Amino acid sequence: MAAIVVDKVVKRYGGVTALSGVSLAIAEGEVFALLGPNGAGKTSLVEILEGHRDRDAGTVAVLGMDPATGGRALRERIGIVLQEGGLEGELTVIETVRYTATLFPKARPIEELIALVGLQEKMRARVRTLSGGQRRRLELALGLVGDPDLIFLDEPTTGFDPSARRQAWELVRALRTFGKTILLTTHYMDEAQALADRIAVIAHGRIVAEGTPATLGDRHRRGARVRFRVMTDVSLQDMPPPFAGKIGAWIEAEVKDTTAALHALTGWAVARRVELDGLTVVPPTLEDVYLDLIAEQAA
Amino acid sequence: MKQPSLARLLLGQIGLENRIFRRSPTAAFFSLIFPLLMLLVFATLFGNDRIGPLGVTAAQFYAPALAVYGAVSTSYWNLSIHMVNSRELGVLKRMRGTPLPTWMFLGGRLASSAWIALLAVLIMMVVGVWLYDVTIYVHTLPAAALTFVVGVACFAALGCLVAALSPNSNATPPIASATLLPLGFISEVFIPPSASAPAWLGTVADFFPLKHFARAFSGAFSPTLHGSGFAWSDAGGTYAILPHLAVMAAWGIGGGLLAVRLFRWEPRPETVG
Numbered sequence: 001m002a003a004i005v006v007d008k009v010v011k012r013y014g015g016v017t018a019l020s021g022v023s024l025a026i027a028e029g030e031v032f033a034l035l036g037p038n039g040a041g042k043t044s045l046v047e048i049l050e051g052h053r054d055r056d057a058g059t060v061a062v063l064g065m066d067p068a069t070g071g072r073a074l075r076e077r078i079g080i081v082l083q084e085g086g087l088e089g090e091l092t093v094i095e096t097v098r099y100t101a102t103l104f105p106k107a108r109p110i111e112e113l114i115a116l117v118g119l120q121e122k123m124r125a126r127v128r129t130l131s132g133g134q135r136r137r138l139e140l141a142l143g144l145v146g147d148p149d150l151i152f153l154d155e156p157t158t159g160f161d162p163s164a165r166r167q168a169w170e171l172v173r174a175l176r177t178f179g180k181t182i183l184l185t186t187h188y189m190d191e192a193q194a195l196a197d198r199i200a201v202i203a204h205g206r207i208v209a210e211g212t213p214a215t216l217g218d219r220h221r222r223g224a225r226v227r228f229r230v231m232t233d234v235s236l237q238d239m240p241p242p243f244a245g246k247i248g249a250w251i252e253a254e255v256k257d258t259t260a261a262l263h264a265l266t267g268w269a270v271a272r273r274v275e276l277d278g279l280t281v282v283p284p285t286l287e288d289v290y291l292d293l294i295a296e297q298a299a
Numbered sequence: 300m301k302q303p304s305l306a307r308l309l310l311g312q313i314g315l316e317n318r319i320f321r322r323s324p325t326a327a328f329f330s331l332i333f334p335l336l337m338l339l340v341f342a343t344l345f346g347n348d349r350i351g352p353l354g355v356t357a358a359q360f361y362a363p364a365l366a367v368y369g370a371v372s373t374s375y376w377n378l379s380i381h382m383v384n385s386r387e388l389g390v391l392k393r394m395r396g397t398p399l400p401t402w403m404f405l406g407g408r409l410a411s412s413a414w415i416a417l418l419a420v421l422i423m424m425v426v427g428v429w430l431y432d433v434t435i436y437v438h439t440l441p442a443a444a445l446t447f448v449v450g451v452a453c454f455a456a457l458g459c460l461v462a463a464l465s466p467n468s469n470a471t472p473p474i475a476s477a478t479l480l481p482l483g484f485i486s487e488v489f490i491p492p493s494a495s496a497p498a499w500l501g502t503v504a505d506f507f508p509l510k511h512f513a514r515a516f517s518g519a520f521s522p523t524l525h526g527s528g529f530a531w532s533d534a535g536g537t538y539a540i541l542p543h544l545a546v547m548a549a550w551g552i553g554g555g556l557l558a559v560r561l562f563r564w565e566p567r568p569e570t571v572g
Binding site: 050051052071072075076078080082084085086087088089090091095099100102103104105142146 | 301302303307308311315318319322323385388389390392393394395396397398399400565
């Protein structure tokens with residue numbers, strides 16, 4: 001069963017179209033990452049799903065309910081971790097979590113949850129004394145306290161130090177094993193790569209690509225990027241394509257058939273007793289694919 | 300899996316708001332302490348002379364008048380500032396994403412505000428009786444209580460309207476102060492009614508709700524008025540709250556409806572994302 005179904009959703013702000021007919025489906029138990037540049041419509045889409053914003057056209061079902069009218073019954077089953085804020089500075093960490101827990105029919109054990117996000121030392125500290133990263137972790141705890149079936153994580157690790165980020169990732173993986181559905185937005189490609197089962201890229205209010213981290217934008221069919229230097233003084237004009245005619249200290253090209261291209265290149269080098277200095281062969285990263293997709297849209 | 304009852308949610312929200320208030324020194328000062336300081340200053344300045352055309356002691360006039368000021372500080376000044384701060388901090392938006400019904404959140408916040416306003420009034424009157432021999436008349440207390448309820452509801456509605464109109468946290472205290480303090484001087488709150496004041500000033504003050512709150516409440520502590528207060532006409536020295544309540548109800552309902560129309564749950568967006 002699908003946790004989220006979005007069909008031809010349109011959202012306009014005055015004359016500006018933020019979403020022009022977005023459709024997607026997220027299965028139960030899936031970790032789904034939504035990527036896109038700022039202003040692409042990412043936040044609009046997520047906020048429509050959360051019930052924070054109305055749509056102008058299209059249908060949406062979140063856990064089988066329309067978020068515009070789902071009300072309390074829906075909000076008892078979702079957890080929202082907003083991009084920023086929403087915390088009362090004068091309450092302590094445990095008071096904030098305990099209070100939020102009282103709003104839900106079933107709540108996770110409070111102290112255990114605080115430990116899970118790594119705030120046990122700060123349990124009795126006022127929220128205003130927390131660092132930015134600690135606040136984000138408290139917000140994460142508030143999003144999870146009602147033991148929701150579906151969790152919205154809007155840039156959950158922005159401002160985290162590397163170890164806190166790893167901890168947050170472990171937490172998301174743990175939630176996944178409990179069968180929770182997670183909709184994640186992020187600017188970090190390594191985060192999407194590490195956590196997501198599927199990814200959608202949104203640009204100019206439309207989904208421009210959708211797939212697994214391995215197949216997004218035909219990543220698995222794209223050739224590797226080959227890079228090297230030639231320190232010996234030889235003519236580079238007769239190098240095999242696609243390297244021929246490249247100039248500069250480093251020679252760099254994306255190849256279609258990696259094996260054949262490397263065979264031709266190393267054959268050329270061995271025949272001339274040329275060293276391919278610092279040779280690297282790197283398959284396209286998620287970031288390469290993402291940036292290409294965004295660049296195509298801008299063109 | 301039992302859904303928490305609405306009563307429990309409301310009580311929880313009131314408790315939370317009260318806790319936040321206890322930890323907010325500025326709000327506590329302006330609601331509870333500042334009006335008391337004014338009472339001490341005025342009572343010291345004027346001694347126990349009979350002041351103005353009312354023919355009552357300074358404390359007998361100022362204790363109820365400043366109790367009204369404390370109640371309005373809480374329900375109008377504090378409430379509007381707290382509401383805008385919550386909006387700018389994203390608290391309102393976050394609460395809307397939880398199962399707490401929106402009206403329950405607002406209800407809890409308003410009830411907490413009314414509770415603190417009640418404390419402000421009770422503290423003021425107890426200090427007045429204890430230090431300055433202010434006289435309490437039992438037969439007018441029901442009218443005073445009803446006036447308190449209507450007045451606080453009216454100013455809370457107007458506080459929500461200020462919150463809806465205020466662009467951000469920095470703008471709210473000046474807006475709330477600029478609308479409250481000048482009225483305080485012409486509405487028989489800081490200065491007793493005076494025979495020498497120009498008539499037009501009285502007409503201006505009559506238009507706004509503060510003077511009606513002050514008159515209806517202070518009348519309950521006047522030794523010269525008679526009756527229980529539940530009257531429409533003040534002819535012949537009758538204590539009459541009903542015309543005053545009508546004006547406050549009109550402001551409260553009008554302001555409340557406008558606030559509901561204009562209220563925003565999120566700060567003004569800087570960019571569309």
